[in-house]
Amino acid sequence: MAVFKHWLGGVRLSVVLPDAFVATEPVPPRDMPGAETLPAFAELELDWEPTPAGSATRCSLREVSPRRFVAQVEADTPRAATSAAHDALCVQVGAVTLHASISVLGAGAVAFIGPSGAGKSTASRLLGSPVIARDRAVVVLGGAPLPPAAEGPAAPPSGSQTWVYALWPREPFEAYSEPATFRSAPLAGVLRVRQGQGQPALRRLAPAAGVFTLLENASGKGPDGLAQDALLEVLARLTERVFVGEIETVLGHSLTELLAPLAAEC
Numbered sequence: 001m002a003v004f005k006h007w008l009g010g011v012r013l014s015v016v017l018p019d020a021f022v023a024t025e026p027v028p029p030r031d032m033p034g035a036e037t038l039p040a041f042a043e044l045e046l047d048w049e050p051t052p053a054g055s056a057t058r059c060s061l062r063e064v065s066p067r068r069f070v071a072q073v074e075a076d077t078p079r080a081a082t083s084a085a086h087d088a089l090c091v092q093v094g095a096v097t098l099h100a101s102i103s104v105l106g107a108g109a110v111a112f113i114g115p116s117g118a119g120k121s122t123a124s125r126l127l128g129s130p131v132i133a134r135d136r137a138v139v140v141l142g143g144a145p146l147p148p149a150a151e152g153p154a155a156p157p158s159g160s161q162t163w164v165y166a167l168w169p170r171e172p173f174e175a176y177s178e179p180a181t182f183r184s185a186p187l188a189g190v191l192r193v194r195q196g197q198g199q200p201a202l203r204r205l206a207p208a209a210g211v212f213t214l215l216e217n218a219s220g221k222g223p224d225g226l227a228q229d230a231l232l233e234v235l236a237r238l239t240e241r242v243f244v245g246e247i248e249t250v251l252g253h254s255l256t257e258l259l260a261p262l263a264a265e266c
Contacts, residue, residue, distance in 0.1 A: 005035040008086055009097070009138040010165030010184060012040045012148075016047045017078060029078070039184040041143035041163060042067045042089055048081040049074045059084045061092060067146055094234050095140040097219045098190070102133040102164055106263030109164050109185035111137065112247075113217040114193040119249055123193045126200075127255045132183045133166035136219065140165065141237055145184055162187045162241045188262045189243035190214065196248030200258050203246055210244035211235045 002022045006013040012035060022028050032038075049072070057075040064070050069089055075081040090097065100111040101120035109132055112120040124131050143163040164187040191202070192213050205213060214235045238244070243262055249255065 004029050005031040006082070007032050007035045007038045007040065008082060009090075009136075009167040010039070010041045010095075010140065010143070010163075011086055011089060012036060012038065012043045013082060013085075014043075014045045015078065015082060016045070018048070018050065021050060021078070037148050039145040039165065041095070041138075041140045041145065041165065041184075042069060042093060043146070044069045044071060044085060044089060046071045046073060046082060046085050048078055051076050057081070057084045059088045061085065061088045063092070067093070090138065090140075091230055093140065093143070094237070095138055095143065096214075096231060096234050096238070097136055097138050097167060098214070099135065099217050099219060100133065100137050100190070101131065101135070102137045102166065102185075103127050103131050104129040104183075104185065105188050105259060107186070108188040108263070108265075110188055110259060110262060111139070111164060111190040112193050113190060113213070119193045119195050122195075122251070123191070123247065123249050123255065126249055126251075126253065127259065130183075132164065132185060133168065136167040138165045138167050139163070139187060139190075139238065141234065141241065144186075162238065187242050188265050189245065189259075190238075191243075191245055191247040192217075194246060194248050196250055198250065200250050200253050200255055201248040202258050204243060205239075205245050207236070207239050210239040213246075214238060214244065 002017050004015045006015060051074050053076045055076050057080050060072045062070055071085040073081040073085050100113045101124045102109050102111050103124045112123040114120055140163050142161055144161045163184055165184045
């Protein structure tokens with residue numbers, strides 16, 4: 001067996017791969033640089049059992065200590081195994097993946113959401129601050145970063161904290177060539193972007209509208225009714241903890257002053 005260290009969407013992964021798999025790879029998987037010290041809300045040891053191509057993926061997950069998990073996964077590829085384990089872990093801890101552009105806002109971050117072409121990247125540029133994630137991110141209720149295992153046991157997560165983590169790379173075990181800071185930050189707000197005229201504007205959405213907006217931009221919903229119910233519960237709690245609203249952007253107008261009240265909450 002060979003163990004490889006990776007990081008995926010705020011989770012530090014130790015992936016156990018069969019020697020036979022490693023020996024047959026044209027380019028063997030390699031550790032992600034600094035994976036053990038990257039900011040993460042959980043650590044996961046994953047034991048992968050290969051199955052024939054096209055087989056159903058099965059995942060068993062258990063928590064062995066606060067925010068440290070062990071998963072046994074049957075899947076046809078290590079990518080399928082790590083993705084399944086990451087999804088299962090997120091459901092268990094109360095996390096959701098959003099299609100969003102995440103930008104630094106004060107000491108925290110703001111998520112810009114909306115359909116393709118809505119102007120998420122433009123909103124980030126108008127804010128004029130560093131970008132944490134350009135496409136997808138994991139939002140975790142009570143998910144402040146835990147220390148590396150070498151630094152001792154993790155503290156129980158604070159129920160009042162909501163954190164966001166870049167979801168990169170898109171798939172585990174791909175080449176780590178894209179520059180990335182693997183940042184995380186407390187989340188101040190989630191804003192649906194619309195292009196406007198005149199002056200930029202910001203308004204808070206009613207709770208039901210906020211949940212629906214978040215649901216439109218959440219991934220991994222799946223057909224399972226129980227999973228859907230769990231997701232809706234997480235989204236409802238998210239609207240209670242952070243500002244969920246709508247922002248109208250106007251080219252040439254900075255968003256810094258408009259979002260200053262949100263920045264002050266971080």
